[in-house]
Amino acid sequence: MTGKNARHNAFLRLVSGNAAAFGSESRYALHANKEVVIGRDPSCQVVLDAMIYRMVSRRHAAVRPLSASPDNQFTWVICDLNSANGTYLNGQRFYGCQELQPGDRISLGSDGPQFIFEYDLISQPTMMTKQVTPLPSAANYQNHTQIKQPDSVSFTQLFPIISTGKDLTSKAYLVPGVLTVVFVVLMFATVGRPQANQVIVATYIAFVVYYFVYQLCGKQKPWWVLICTALTTALILLSPILDLFIFVFRVVLPGNLPSPQDSTTFTELLIRMFFGAGLMEELLKALPVLGAYFVGINLPSPWRDRIGVWEPLDGILLGTASALGFTLLETLGQYVPDITQNVSQQVGIGAAGQLAGLQLLIPRILGSVAGHMAYSGYLGYFIGLAVLKPSKSWQILSIGYLSASALHALWNATGSINALLLVIVGVLSYAVLMAAILKARALSPNRSQNFATRFLGPK
Numbered sequence: 001m002t003g004k005n006a007r008h009n010a011f012l013r014l015v016s017g018n019a020a021a022f023g024s025e026s027r028y029a030l031h032a033n034k035e036v037v038i039g040r041d042p043s044c045q046v047v048l049d050a051m052i053y054r055m056v057s058r059r060h061a062a063v064r065p066l067s068a069s070p071d072n073q074f075t076w077v078i079c080d081l082n083s084a085n086g087t088y089l090n091g092q093r094f095y096g097c098q099e100l101q102p103g104d105r106i107s108l109g110s111d112g113p114q115f116i117f118e119y120d121l122i123s124q125p126t127m128m129t130k131q132v133t134p135l136p137s138a139a140n141y142q143n144h145t146q147i148k149q150p151d152s153v154s155f156t157q158l159f160p161i162i163s164t165g166k167d168l169t170s171k172a173y174l175v176p177g178v179l180t181v182v183f184v185v186l187m188f189a190t191v192g193r194p195q196a197n198q199v200i201v202a203t204y205i206a207f208v209v210y211y212f213v214y215q216l217c218g219k220q221k222p223w224w225v226l227i228c229t230a231l232t233t234a235l236i237l238l239s240p241i242l243d244l245f246i247f248v249f250r251v252v253l254p255g256n257l258p259s260p261q262d263s264t265t266f267t268e269l270l271i272r273m274f275f276g277a278g279l280m281e282e283l284l285k286a287l288p289v290l291g292a293y294f295v296g297i298n299l300p301s302p303w304r305d306r307i308g309v310w311e312p313l314d315g316i317l318l319g320t321a322s323a324l325g326f327t328l329l330e331t332l333g334q335y336v337p338d339i340t341q342n343v344s345q346q347v348g349i350g351a352a353g354q355l356a357g358l359q360l361l362i363p364r365i366l367g368s369v370a371g372h373m374a375y376s377g378y379l380g381y382f383i384g385l386a387v388l389k390p391s392k393s394w395q396i397l398s399i400g401y402l403s404a405s406a407l408h409a410l411w412n413a414t415g416s417i418n419a420l421l422l423v424i425v426g427v428l429s430y431a432v433l434m435a436a437i438l439k440a441r442a443l444s445p446n447r448s449q450n451f452a453t454r455f456l457g458p459k
Contacts, residue, residue: 009029009119010029010030010032011027011028011029011030011117011118011119012028012030012036012038012046012106012115012117013026013027013115013118014026014027014028014113014115015114015115015116016113028115030063030076030119031065032065032074034065035062035063035064037059037061037062037081038063038115039056039058039059039061039081040056040057040058040060041058041059044059048108048113053108053112053113055085055108055109055112056085056108056112056113057081057083057085059081060080060081060083060108061078061079061081061106062078062079062081063078063079063100063117064077064079064097066099075099075100076117077098078097078104078106079096079097079098080094080095080096080097083109084160086109086110087106087107087108087109088109088110089105089106089107090105091105101117102117102119103116104117105117176208179207183200183207186200187200187201194357194358198332198336198357198361199332201361201362202331202332202361202365203328205365205366206324206327206328206365206368209324209365209366209368209369210320210321210324210373213316213320213369213373214317215452216437216452217313217316217317217437217440217441218441218450219313219317219446220449221306221314221317221318222306225318226317226318226321227321229288229322230322230325231325232287232288232291232322233284233322233323233326234325236287237284237326237333241284242284245283245284249275249280250276250280254272254275255275255280256272256276257272257273257277258272266413270413273408273409273412273413274405274406274409277408277409278375278404278405278406278412281372281408282375282376282401282404282408283401285322285326285376285379286319286322286401288322289309289318289319289322289383292308292309292314293383293387295307295308296308309383309384310384310388310445311384311387311440311443311444311446312380312384312388312436312443312444313384313437313440313444313450314380314384315379315380315381315383315384315387316377316380316381316384316433316437317380319373319376319377319378319379319381319383320373320376320380323373323375323376323377324368324373326372327365327368327371327372327373328365331360331361331364332361335360335364336357336358336360336361337357339353339356339360340353340354340357341353343357369430370426370427370429370433371411374407374429374430374432375404375405376404377436378403378407378432378436379400379401381400381436381437381440382397382399382400382401384440385400388445407429410425411425411426411429
């Protein structure tokens with residue numbers, strides 16, 4: 001029965017957010033004679049948890065009733081209360097007020113909690129009809145609520161860090177920004193001390209390059225684990241293990257590297273680089289990755305997941321971290337001191353040697369994403385793949401080890417021939433690493449938790 005013996009019960013139903021996800025009470029009744037304010041303030045009629053819904057303003061939006069239309073049907077409007085992150089109706093942001101229709105979806109902020117407006121018709125006796133305070137009609141209300149940008153300014157708009165502070169670490173790259181400021185201060189502090197300044201510059205560039213790869217991988221791995229991996233590789237280079245590797249690959253095997261005065265064919269150079277640089281250095285850089293795997297399988301959860309290698313993404317993250325440790329020590333401990341000393345002796349000016357050292361340092365560290373990081377990350381992919389598919393582990397590891405070593409040898413061999421060929425090999429190495437990352441994301445057992453997949457879309 002409709003007409004004067006009927007009334008509407010209207011509701012807002014929470015359909016996204018923590019309350020909806022955990023099945024708690026999520027249906028809020030609307031009143032026919034007063035507005036319902038939604039926000040984080042305890043005085044609101046619909047109060048949202050301030051710790052969970054930081055994107056919601058203290059008084060974000062209000063649902064207001066309008067007087068009954070000629071057919072005795074109430075209508076409601078949703079009004080934005082000058083919120084910091086806006087109110088959206090069916091995916092479109094609006095300003096002022098909008099009339100609601102059954103099934104309309106209300107979002108508080110572009111990625112905040114969502115409500116659906118709904119109502120049902122309930123019959124009641126005429127004698128129970130109760131006088132209520134007159135409300136503005138729908139037609140008059142619409143005439144006074146044009147969609148326009150409000151002129152008033154909220155407190156959180158004047159001080160945005162108050163409402164968005166929690167999102168800075170996850171959405172605004174706060175940590176890289178803080179580290180950049182720290183490194184800049186350290187660079188200023190080491191002006192006049194070239195060795196210390198070179199270490200600071202190299203470390204910062206290495207951090208930037210690695211952060212790029214880390215974001216592409218999209219898997220959370222504790223930073224202390226990654227730093228320990230890089231340090232372990234550096235310690236191996238300083239230990240007798242390096243002498244053993246040199247003896248095996250460059251004395252026993254045909255990996256003796258030629259001196260600049262030696263005349264060798266490209267084929268001979270490629271073979272020497274394959275054994276003396278590719279096989280030797282890739283195995284050396286893989287030792288910390290393999291060590292993390294063996295340590296992880298003997299640890300209880302959750303430590304085994306944080307430290308160990310359980311999928312290709314783990315192998316890539318640890319492999320590229322190991323490569324950075326290798327590159328930093330090799331560059332700062334060998335190449336930069338050598339060129340600094342040679343140029344200083346030739347020119348007779350120490351500053352010229354220091355400048356030459358800095359000019360070599362920057363491209364070596366920055367280019368590691370297409371060099372040592374590419375080879376070691378690619379081999380790390382195969383190490384993780386072998387863990388996922390243990391029945392084919394030796395076949396997988398053999399292909400990964402040989403292909404990563406071949407890329408490494410090709411880079412070293414073409415470096416003395418032609419700059420264009422070097423560019424081609426570098427681009428190929430970078431493409432190989434990126435392809436491995438994309439495939440590792442697709443193979444990941446935890447793909448739903450991958451932040452790169454979630455932000456950049458499925459691959």
